[in-house]
Amino acid sequence: MNDRELSCNAGGQFMDRGRMNQNGVVQPLLTDLYQITMAYAYWKSDKIDDQAVFDLFFRNNPFHGEFTIFAGLEECLKFLDSFHYSQSDIEYLKQTLPEGIENEFFEYLGNLTAREVTLYAIDEGTVAFPRVPIIKIEGPLIIVQILETTLLTLVNYASLMATNAARYRMVAGKHVNLLEFGLRRAQGPDGGLSASKYSYTGGFDGTSNVLAGKLFNIPVKGTHAHAYITSFSSIGELKTRLLKHKQTGVMEDLLEHAVRHRGMLSHVLDVSTEESSEGELAAMVSYAIAFPDGFMALVDTYDVKRSGLLNFSAVALALNDLGYHALGIRIDSGDLAYLSCLARETFEKVAERFKVPWFNKLTIVASNDINEDTILSLNEQGHKIDCFGIGTHLVTCQRQPALGCVYKLVEINGQPRIKLSQDVEKVTMPGNKNAYRLYSADGHALIDLLQKVSEPPPAVGQKVLCRHPFQESKRAYVIPSHVESLYKVYWKSGKICQQLPTLEQVREKVQISLKTLRNDHKRTLNPTPYKVSVSDNLYNFIHDLWLQNAPIGELS
Numbered sequence: 001m002n003d004r005e006l007s008c009n010a011g012g013q014f015m016d017r018g019r020m021n022q023n024g025v026v027q028p029l030l031t032d033l034y035q036i037t038m039a040y041a042y043w044k045s046d047k048i049d050d051q052a053v054f055d056l057f058f059r060n061n062p063f064h065g066e067f068t069i070f071a072g073l074e075e076c077l078k079f080l081d082s083f084h085y086s087q088s089d090i091e092y093l094k095q096t097l098p099e100g101i102e103n104e105f106f107e108y109l110g111n112l113t114a115r116e117v118t119l120y121a122i123d124e125g126t127v128a129f130p131r132v133p134i135i136k137i138e139g140p141l142i143i144v145q146i147l148e149t150t151l152l153t154l155v156n157y158a159s160l161m162a163t164n165a166a167r168y169r170m171v172a173g174k175h176v177n178l179l180e181f182g183l184r185r186a187q188g189p190d191g192g193l194s195a196s197k198y199s200y201t202g203g204f205d206g207t208s209n210v211l212a213g214k215l216f217n218i219p220v221k222g223t224h225a226h227a228y229i230t231s232f233s234s235i236g237e238l239k240t241r242l243l244k245h246k247q248t249g250v251m252e253d254l255l256e257h258a259v260r261h262r263g264m265l266s267h268v269l270d271v272s273t274e275e276s277s278e279g280e281l282a283a284m285v286s287y288a289i290a291f292p293d294g295f296m297a298l299v300d301t302y303d304v305k306r307s308g309l310l311n312f313s314a315v316a317l318a319l320n321d322l323g324y325h326a327l328g329i330r331i332d333s334g335d336l337a338y339l340s341c342l343a344r345e346t347f348e349k350v351a352e353r354f355k356v357p358w359f360n361k362l363t364i365v366a367s368n369d370i371n372e373d374t375i376l377s378l379n380e381q382g383h384k385i386d387c388f389g390i391g392t393h394l395v396t397c398q399r400q401p402a403l404g405c406v407y408k409l410v411e412i413n414g415q416p417r418i419k420l421s422q423d424v425e426k427v428t429m430p431g432n433k434n435a436y437r438l439y440s441a442d443g444h445a446l447i448d449l450l451q452k453v454s455e456p457p458p459a460v461g462q463k464v465l466c467r468h469p470f471q472e473s474k475r476a477y478v479i480p481s482h483v484e485s486l487y488k489v490y491w492k493s494g495k496i497c498q499q500l501p502t503l504e505q506v507r508e509k510v511q512i513s514l515k516t517l518r519n520d521h522k523r524t525l526n527p528t529p530y531k532v533s534v535s536d537n538l539y540n541f542i543h544d545l546w547l548q549n550a551p552i553g554e555l556s
C-alpha cells in the first residue's frame with residue numbers, strides 16, 4: 001500500500017505533512033468541539049498534570065447477536081502516532097473558539113502530542129463483549145479526553161462492519177464466496193472505503209471498490225451491469241466479431257460459433273431462439289471478446305430461462321471452440337433459489353450434451369438486496385449459488401446502524417470515578433481494571449473477568465469467583481484450563497509497542513477467535529449471552545463507590 005497516495009486520494013485537501021500514514025481526514029480536528037472547549041477549561045483550572053484512565057467499550061452487541069468483532073485498532077494507533085495540531089489547525093481554532101481564550105493555551109495545544117499516553121487494547125479481530133473495555137487509555141487528562149471522539153469514530157463503524165461481515169460469513173458457510181458491492185450505497189466515500197476494508201476483515205473475499213483494493217491490498221472482483229446488456233439491441237451492432245483462437249492464434253468469428261450453438265441449445269434446453277434477446281446475445285459476444293478468459297455474464301436482464309441462460313451457454317460454448325473457458329453468470333433479480341438451481345441444471349445438461357465437463361463447475365453469483373436472513377432462507381430452500389455479491393444491507397448495517405461504543409472516565413489521579421444512571425446497564429465500572437478470558441479444557445471461552453489492576457491474575461486450575469457486575473445473586477466458580485490476559489500495551493512513550501498484524505492476519509484472527517466461542521453464542525436466533533463478570537474484589541469496590549456517590553433522597 002502506498003500510504004502517501006492513501007492520504008492524497010482519500011482526503012487530500014485536508015492533508016498535512018506528517019500525516020502520511022492514514023486517511024487524510026483522520027486528524028486532531030476530526031473531533032467534537034466540546035473536547036477542545038473542555039481542554040481549555042481543564043487547562044484554565046490547572047488540571048494539566050492530572051492523570052486519567054478512560055475505558056472504551058460498548059454496552060450491547062449489535063444485530064441481536066451475542067458477540068462483536070473488535071476492529072479499527074491500527075487506525076487508532078496511527079492516529080496517536082501522528083497526533084499534533086498543525087499551524088493552520090491552531091489558526092482555525094483561534095478564529096473559532098469563543099473570544100478571550102488565552103494565547104498560552106494555543107501554544108500548549110500546538111505542542112500537544114500523544115507521547116505521554118499509554119494505550120492498552122485487546123487484539124484487533126478478537127471477539128469482544130459488552131462492558132469489557134476493548135481499549136483502555138491512561139495519560140494526562142487533557143490529551144486522553146481530547147482523543148475520545150476520534151477513537152470512537154475509528155472503532156465504532158469498523159467493529160460494527162467487521163461484525164456484520166463475520167455474521168454474513170457464518171450464515172453463508174466457508175465454501176461460498178462473498179463479495180462486497182456496497183460503495184454506491186455506503187455512507188459517503190469514507191464510509192465506502194471503511195466498509196470495504198472491514199468487510200474483508202470480517203471474512204469477505206473481495207470488493208468491487210477499486211480504491212479499497214489499491215489502498216488495502218484487498219482482492220478486487222466484479223462482473224458487469226445491466227447497462228452493458230441493454231446497450232446492444234441487435235447483432236448488427238457488433239463492430240467486431242473476431243477473436244483469436246487461444247491455441248492456434250487464428251482469428252475466428254465468435255458470433256458465428258455462438259449462433260450455431262444457440263440453435264442446438266434451443267433444442268437441448270427447450271427454449272425458442274425467437275423468444276430470446278438478440279441484443280443480449282450481441283452484448284455477451286462483445287463482452288466475451290473483451291474478456292475471453294474471464295467471461296462472466298449477467299443473465300437476468302430479460303428472462304433468465306428464456307434468454308439469459310441460452311445466450312450465455314451459446315457464447316460460453318463458442319469460447320470453448322476457441323480454447324477459452326467461461327467463468328459463470330450473475331443473477332440479480334427474481335427467485336434466487338429457483339433460478340440458481342435452474343442455472344445449475346442447465347449447465348449440467350450442457351456439460352453432458354456438449355461434452356464440456358467444466359460447465360458443471362461454472363460459478364453462479366447472486367446479488368440483489370441480500371441480507372443475513374435472505375442467505376438463511378436460501379440455505380433452507382436449497383440453492384446452487386457459489387458467490388454472493390452484497391451491497392446495501394452489508395455496508396449500511398441496515399439491521400443496526402451504530403455500535404454504540406462509549407468512552408468513560410474511570411480513574412483520575414489514582415481515584416476511581418463512577419458514572420451513575422437510573423439505568424443499571426449504564427453505570428460505569430470504576431477504576432483501572434485488567435480483563436481476562438477464562439477457557440474450558442476443550443478450548444472454549446467460558447467467561448470474561450474484570451479485576452482491579454492490583455489483583456493477581458486468575459491462575460490455571462484455581463477456582464475463581466466470577467460475579468455478575470450488578471446482580472448480587474448471580475455468581476459462579478470457574479476453574480480455568482487456560483487464562484488469557486486480554487490487554488496488551490499497544491502504545492507507550494510515543495511508540496507503537498507491538499508488531500502490528502497485516503489486514504490478512506487480522507482477518508484470520510477473526511475466524512480463529514470466533515472458533516473459541518461456543519455455537520450457542522453464535523447462532524442467529526436467540527443466541528445464549530456470553531458471561532461477563534467481575535472479581536469479588538471489584539464487585540465490592542463498585543458497589544461501595546456506588547453507595548458513596550448515590551445521593552440519599554428525603555421523603556416528606
Ligand SMILES: Nc1ncnc2c1ncn2[C@@H]1O[C@H](COP(=O)(O)OP(=O)(O)OP(=O)(O)O)[C@@H](O)[C@H]1O
Pocket residue numbers: 332333334335336337338367368369370371374377378381
Ligand atoms: N428464494 C428466495 N428466498 C428469499 N428471498 C429471496 C429469494 N430470491 C430472492 N430473494 C430476495 O427477495 C427480494 C426480491 O426483490 P424484489 O421484490 O425487488 O424483486 P426483484 O426480483 O428484484 O424484481 P425486479 O426484477 O423488479 O428487480 C430481494 O431482496 C432478494 O434478495
Ligand SMILES: O=P(O)(O)OC[C@H]1O[C@H](OP(=O)(O)OP(=O)(O)O)[C@H](O)[C@@H]1O
Pocket residue numbers: 181182184185332367368369370389390391392393
Ligand atoms: O443489491 P445490493 O446488495 O445493494 O448489491 C449491489 C447492487 O448494485 C447493483 O445494482 P443496483 O442496485 O445499482 O441496480 P438494480 O437494483 O437496478 O440492479 C447490483 O446489480 C446489485 O443489485
Ligand SMILES: O=C(O)c1cccnc1
Pocket residue numbers: 181182208221222223224225330367389391
Ligand atoms: O461487479 C458487480 O457485479 C457489481 C459491482 C457493484 C455493484 N453491483 C454489482
Ligand SMILES: [Mg+2]
Pocket residue numbers: 368369
Ligand atoms: Mg439493486
